[in-house]
Amino acid sequence: MSALSANSPLQWPRGPRTGFKLSNEKGVYALFLHKGVSLRGLETGQEGLLYIGLAANKSGLKGRCHFNARTVNHSPRKSLSVLLLNELSLEPVLVAKPASSDTWGLDKASDSRLSAWMHANLELAVEICHNPDARESELVEHYAPPLNLTKCVQTAQHHMISVARSKVMVGLQRAC
Numbered sequence: 001m002s003a004l005s006a007n008s009p010l011q012w013p014r015g016p017r018t019g020f021k022l023s024n025e026k027g028v029y030a031l032f033l034h035k036g037v038s039l040r041g042l043e044t045g046q047e048g049l050l051y052i053g054l055a056a057n058k059s060g061l062k063g064r065c066h067f068n069a070r071t072v073n074h075s076p077r078k079s080l081s082v083l084l085l086n087e088l089s090l091e092p093v094l095v096a097k098p099a100s101s102d103t104w105g106l107d108k109a110s111d112s113r114l115s116a117w118m119h120a121n122l123e124l125a126v127e128i129c130h131n132p133d134a135r136e137s138e139l140v141e142h143y144a145p146p147l148n149l150t151k152c153v154q155t156a157q158h159h160m161i162s163v164a165r166s167k168v169m170v171g172l173q174r175a176c
Contacts, residue, residue: 007127009139010047014125017067017118024060027128028136029053031066031076031147037121039083042146043157050122051076051147054136061126067118072105079147081106081114082164088113094172104169 009030033039033048044050053076055064071077072095081090090110095103106114129135137151144152149162 009125012125012127014123017124020124022061024062025128026056026132027061027126028132029065030125032123034121034123042083045143045145049143049145051145052136052139054132056132065124068115070105071111072103076147078165079161088117092168092172104172
């Protein structure tokens with residue numbers, strides 16, 4: 001058994017976000033759809049795997065995992081947003097950034113609806129590790145979860161999500 005399969009995110013303990021007391025330790029995490037839940041137009045990875053991310057800054061795992069965050073700075077939330085835009089009546093908003101390219105997020109009520117959906121439909125798994133950058137790259141390359149839009153071979157599904165995210169941005173820029 002390889003080191004990767006021995007420490008596979010498919011083997012990590014997982015459950016609802018509320019079941020984890022996350023710390024400032026560095027690590028990687030994985031998001032999974034609950035069994036029996038699906039996202040229209042999306043084929044998940046093994047066992048519902050959606051996303052693998054890293055927590056490498058000072059706030060560690062406690063500061064990541066995306067369940068109660070603003071969408072503007074979180075890639076998996078943006079990807080979930082485009083998949084759930086109509087179902088959850090999400091309202092994207094343009095976010096101007098003076099020192100870099102503009103981006104988009106969701107209005108406050110939409111962020112709350114997305115967070116509630118995530119708590120109800122996703123599971124979290126975490127692995128504490130000293131080199132989360134390398135670990136995340138290794139795992140993403142191997143599993144290519146559908147919401148990871150970099151660091152892996154991009155499938156038609158990845159492309160569909162990237163295009164949908166771009167269309168949101170273009171639509172917001174045209175509305176201005």
